[in-house]
Amino acid sequence: MAVSAALALAPRLRIVPRDPAGETEALLGIGGWAAQFTPGVAIEFPDSVLLEVSGSLRLFGGLESIVERLRRGTTELGWSTVLAGAPTPRAASWLALAGEQKFIGAAARLEEALAALPVEVLRREDETHAALEAIGVRTLGELRALPREGVARRFGQRLLDDLDRAFGALPDPRNFFAPPTRFRASIELPAEVTQAEALLFAARRLVVQLAGFLAARSGGVQRFALRLGHRDQATTEIAIGLIAPSRDAEHFTLLLRERLSGLALRAPVRAIALEADDVVPLAGRNLGLLLEEGKPPGHWEHLVERLRSRLGAGAVHGLASRAEHRPERTVASAEPDSRQPHLDFGERPFWLLDRPRPLAETGAVPHYEGPLELLAGPERIESGWWDGGDIARDYFVARTRNEALVWIYRERRGEGGWYLHGLFA
Amino acid sequence: MAFTGDCAVAALLERPDIWRGDSLSRAGARGIPSGFSGLDAELPGGGWPAGALTEVLPAHEGIGELRLLGPVLAALSQRGLWLAWIAPPHLPYAPALSAAGIDIAKLVIVRTASAKETLWATEQALRSNACGAVLAWLPKVRCAAKYAELRRLQIAAEGGRAPVFLFRSPEIASESSPAALRIALGTAGGGLAVRVLKRRGTPLTHPVLLPAMPPAVRGKHSNPHVDRHPVPATAARNFPARFVHA
Numbered sequence: 001m002a003v004s005a006a007l008a009l010a011p012r013l014r015i016v017p018r019d020p021a022g023e024t025e026a027l028l029g030i031g032g033w034a035a036q037f038t039p040g041v042a043i044e045f046p047d048s049v050l051l052e053v054s055g056s057l058r059l060f061g062g063l064e065s066i067v068e069r070l071r072r073g074t075t076e077l078g079w080s081t082v083l084a085g086a087p088t089p090r091a092a093s094w095l096a097l098a099g100e101q102k103f104i105g106a107a108a109r110l111e112e113a114l115a116a117l118p119v120e121v122l123r124r125e126d127e128t129h130a131a132l133e134a135i136g137v138r139t140l141g142e143l144r145a146l147p148r149e150g151v152a153r154r155f156g157q158r159l160l161d162d163l164d165r166a167f168g169a170l171p172d173p174r175n176f177f178a179p180p181t182r183f184r185a186s187i188e189l190p191a192e193v194t195q196a197e198a199l200l201f202a203a204r205r206l207v208v209q210l211a212g213f214l215a216a217r218s219g220g221v222q223r224f225a226l227r228l229g230h231r232d233q234a235t236t237e238i239a240i241g242l243i244a245p246s247r248d249a250e251h252f253t254l255l256l257r258e259r260l261s262g263l264a265l266r267a268p269v270r271a272i273a274l275e276a277d278d279v280v281p282l283a284g285r286n287l288g289l290l291l292e293e294g295k296p297p298g299h300w301e302h303l304v305e306r307l308r309s310r311l312g313a314g315a316v317h318g319l320a321s322r323a324e325h326r327p328e329r330t331v332a333s334a335e336p337d338s339r340q341p342h343l344d345f346g347e348r349p350f351w352l353l354d355r356p357r358p359l360a361e362t363g364a365v366p367h368y369e370g371p372l373e374l375l376a377g378p379e380r381i382e383s384g385w386w387d388g389g390d391i392a393r394d395y396f397v398a399r400t401r402n403e404a405l406v407w408i409y410r411e412r413r414g415e416g417g418w419y420l421h422g423l424f425a
Numbered sequence: 426m427a428f429t430g431d432c433a434v435a436a437l438l439e440r441p442d443i444w445r446g447d448s449l450s451r452a453g454a455r456g457i458p459s460g461f462s463g464l465d466a467e468l469p470g471g472g473w474p475a476g477a478l479t480e481v482l483p484a485h486e487g488i489g490e491l492r493l494l495g496p497v498l499a500a501l502s503q504r505g506l507w508l509a510w511i512a513p514p515h516l517p518y519a520p521a522l523s524a525a526g527i528d529i530a531k532l533v534i535v536r537t538a539s540a541k542e543t544l545w546a547t548e549q550a551l552r553s554n555a556c557g558a559v560l561a562w563l564p565k566v567r568c569a570a571k572y573a574e575l576r577r578l579q580i581a582a583e584g585g586r587a588p589v590f591l592f593r594s595p596e597i598a599s600e601s602s603p604a605a606l607r608i609a610l611g612t613a614g615g616g617l618a619v620r621v622l623k624r625r626g627t628p629l630t631h632p633v634l635l636p637a638m639p640p641a642v643r644g645k646h647s648n649p650h651v652d653r654h655p656v657p658a659t660a661a662r663n664f665p666a667r668f669v670h671a
Contacts, residue, residue, distance in 0.1 A: 298555035300507045300533070306553070307535055307546055315536045319529045321519040331519040336507075336533045342523055350491040350522065351515035369485075403612035404487030422518060423487035 020046070022188070026079070032179040033077060033209045035216030037066060042089065042174040048096065050089045050174065063103060073212065078187075078205040086110060089174060090166035094121040094140075107168055114166060115141025122162065128155055140166075183213050183224075186273035192231075196263040199228070199272060203256055206274035211249035220245030220282030226256060229271035236266060240309070243301040243335075245280045251302050258309035304336060325383040326391055327352065327421060347376065347397060349407040349422030356419035359408065366408060366418035370401035378410070397424070457588050460496020464633050468606065469625045473497055473588040477605035478579050482595045482622075486514070489617040490610055492525075493635070494590060498558060499526030506557020506587075509550040511535045512543040514562055531557075540564045544574050551581035551589060562592045572601065579603045598622060 007013055023046055031049050035041045037060065040052030053066055060066040067083055074081045084095035085103040091114055095102050098117045104110055117140045119132050131154065137143050143151070144163065152160050164170040185206050193199055203226055214220055222245045228236040240255050307316045318336030321343055322329065330345070331352070360367040377396030384390040393409040400406060407422035456472025458465055465471050473479055483490040502508055508531055510517060519529050533556075537543045540563070547561040559582075575591075582589050591604065598609060607623040611632070618632040 298553035300553070300555040303509075303550060303553040303555045304533060306549055311535065311537060311542060311546065317534055319517065319519045319522075319532050319534065321523065321529065327518075331516065333534075337530050340519070340523070340528075340530050343520060344524070345520040348521040348524065349518055350525075351487070351513075352518040353515055400485070400487070402485040402488065403615070404485050405489075406487060423515065424521075425487050425489065425491040 023047070025185075028177075029185050029209050030074065030077065030079065031177045032183075032216065033073065033212030034070070035177070035179050036212045037070070039176065039216075040174075041177045043177050044093055048093045050093060052089075052174075052176075053085070063105070067103065073208065076205065076208045086113070088166055088168050089172055090162065091168075094166060097121045097123075110167060115139060115144065119143055122159065124155075124159065128159070131155070179213060179216055181279065183210055183221075183276040183279070184273065185209050186229075186271055188271045189269065192268035192270055194265060194268045196260045196265050197257075199269060200253070200257055200260055202272055203260075203274065204253055206272065207249050207252045207256065210252065210274055210276060211247050214247035214276075214279065214282070217279055218281060219279040220247040221276040221279060223278070224252070224274060224276035227273045227275065228265070228269045229273065230267040231270055233267050236269075238263070242305055244299075245282050246299075246302070247282060248302070251299075251305075254302075254306055255309050258306065262310065300336070325381055326389065327381070327395075329384075329389075346379065349405075350425040351423040353421055353423075356409070356421045359418040359420055361418050366398070366410075368398075368400055368406060368408070368420055369404075372398040372400060372406070372408065374398050375405070380412075381409075382412075393419075395421070457497055458500070459493075460500070461493075461633075461635050464619060464635060467621060467624075467629055467633055473590075474605040474625075475588055476582050476585045478575065478582060478589050478591055478603065480591050480593055480602055480604040480607040481610065482593055482598055482608065483610040484595050484612075488610060488612050489635075490592065493610065493617060493619070494560070495525040495527070497588065499528075501557035502528040502531040504557065505531070507531050507533055507555060509533045509535065509556045509559045509561075511546050511550065511559065511561040512537045512564075513560070544578070547578055547589075547591075548581045551578060551585065551587070554585045554587070556587050558587050559589045560592070561590070571597075572603065576603045579605075 003015055007015075027043055027045065027047070027049060031041050031043045034049055034051055038051050038053050038056045040055070042050040042052075044050055051070075053063075057063055057066065060069065063085065067085070070083055071081070082096045082099055083101055084092050085105075086092040086095055087104065087107045087110060091104070091110055094114065094117055095104075098121050100113075100117070102113060104113050119137060119140060119142075120129065121140070122128075132138075132143070137146070140163070144167075148160060161170060165172040187202050187205060189202060193202075206226075210221075210224065221242070223239060223241045225240070226238045228238070230236070238256070238259050240252070240259065242255075246252070304316055314333075316336075317333040318338060319340075320332045320334035320338060321340050322332060323341065323343055324330050327348075330343075359372075362371070365371045375397045378394035379396075380392075380394050382390075382392045392412040394412060395407060395409045398406050398408050405424035406420055407424065408418055408420050411417050411419065455475065456465070456468055456470030457475050458472040459468065468474075481490055481493075498508055503526065508527070510532060513534065517532065517534065522529050522532070535546045535550075537546055543561060543563060547559060550556050550559045550561075578589070578591075595609060598607075602623075604623070605625055606621070609620045609622055611618045611620065613632070613634055617635045619635060620632040621629040
């Protein structure tokens with residue numbers, strides 16, 4: 001139909017040119033995602049993906065379960081699909097082309113199911129289809145009923161071979177699709193987006209595709225990037241780093257949500273792309289033999305990443321202890337879970353003040369919430385002359401009037417004086 | 426008629442989410458041992474409530490609120506469980522934590538810039554169910570929206586096994602709270618006096634006294650460098666009069 005004729009019928013029609021490159025990319029994307037269900041994925045351009053699932057049925061809990069996962073997954077990826085299954089790849093793709101969502105398990109039932117399909121599924125040249133129509137052949141069953149020599153003479157041997165492959169009379173080997181080593185997928189947005197949070201919905205489709213791609217490779221990623229394409233400006237890149245490799249789509253989505261919620265867009269976004277370069281091996285998780293009670297334990301890495309994505313990387317840290325006598329240099333921030341030497345320093349408070357607080361002194365007694373009672377000490381610490389941060393202090397354990405225990409010191413250099421440095425808590 | 430009625434009541438009382446006012450909470454909700462046998466005896470489930478909020482209200486900062494948790498934190502971290510410290514008021518000092526047996530590699534310290542962030546981070550820590558214990562220092566926020574926020578935390582904690590300690594100021598002792606356990610800390614005779622303001626079951630009227638002094642201080646009674654004033658016998662004198670039983 002001509003565009004003008006279509007517009008005459010439906011004036012509000014939106015005309016979009018067909019994008020073959022986009023279709024190919026989408027098909028490859030689905031192929032890469034679907035490889036998580038079977039290593040046997042073949043792409044049939046321009047619109048079909050074939051999966052050899054007979055070896056995967058047990059792992060995924062039967063045909064129905066695998067079909068349900070495929071249906072849900074492709075919907076999440078943002079595609080509407082027709083799913084069909086048959087003992088031969090050609091029969092399955094023909095059923096899908098005809099819009100028949102059928103799953104034929106037994107070869108015996110194949111004959112009957114295929115016989116009813118229209119000859120259009122053969123996808124021959126227009127002349128062939130015109131000739132078939134002229135002799136009154138509308139279904140594959142009618143075509144099969146014709147004498148083979150006649151069909152071969154009029155339409156060529158290849159048509160017969162195609163039929164034989166579909167019915168299982170000839171072998172039909174396929175070249176399996178090898179997913180690329182790097183992940184790259186993009187979406188053109190239907191309209192320009194000005195709110196960063198609104199991008200999450202589209203980004204989610206890419207994240208699902210990434211998770212499937214990673215599952216197919218038994219891998220995970222430790223970093224990935226979401227690129228936002230603008231009309232006239234350079235792309236905005238949102239890089240996400242993880243503590244440990246993961247391929248959890250829910251976790252990725254949560255991290256993106258935190259990052260997008262705090263983002264002000266420089267310009268409206270026209271397209272988004274998700275990229276992940278370094279795929280590292282990631283073992284699957286074995287389930288425990290006995291189900292433990294309560295919620296399943298979570299991943300602490302996910303928690304740390306989630307907190308960091310909103311509070312900033314520096315806001316979440318672990319502790320490290322160092323062999324160093326100056327109290328303020330004994331501890332440092334570190335990545336959580338870094339192994340620590342065990343050091344024995346004697347009596348030390350649970351809380352260390354960020355900087356020592358000067359204390360008032362009356363009648364040679366230091367005051368903090370009233371006069372302090374010294375309980376233990378002095379412990380002399382003199383150290384650090386070699387790096388300019390030298391100290392000379394006498395530390396005491398003291399009790400406040402409120403019976404809190406505090407760690408104080410008397411400065412031995414300069415003007416002296418008392419300082420509060422820690423709380424025993 | 427009476428028979429079926431009794432059955433219905435008995436069945437109702439078997440429900441784990443119903444507790445009776447005349448007995449300590451049933452053994453089903455097993456607590457995490459606090460490391461102080463005197464305290465465990467008074468806590469329903471024989472320890473800190475798991476998967477529920479515990480509010481800790483120290484009368485003054487530094488009187489022993491962390492020494493009280495030392496044994497449970499040490500036990501959990503040695504089992505390889507994570508300890509989340511959310512918005513601590515000062516730097517947790519690694520040498521003291523190590524000396525108390527806490528594996529500092531298992532600490533995750535979270536710094537926040539506002540009360541909202543503290544509550545958010547605490548909720549995330551509980552929801553993730555990735556922590557062996559969660560400690561959070563709540564700022565003194567106006568109480569109005571407070572109950573709903575604490576309720577959110579309580580719901581997030583449920584189903585997990587982690588004890589959750591919320592450190593709050595003693596002024597809020599008279600406000601209602603969804604926490605399963607609320608304790609006020611004071612001092613008595615150089616030790617720590619734990620007053621249970623609220624627990625599941627019968628209220629507890631007397632404080633539990635714990636020897637929570639650092640060992641070096643307990644040992645050194647005659648240090649030549651230090652004058653030692655006699656400690657007045659002021660049992661639980663640090664409890665403000667407005668503390669009430671919840």
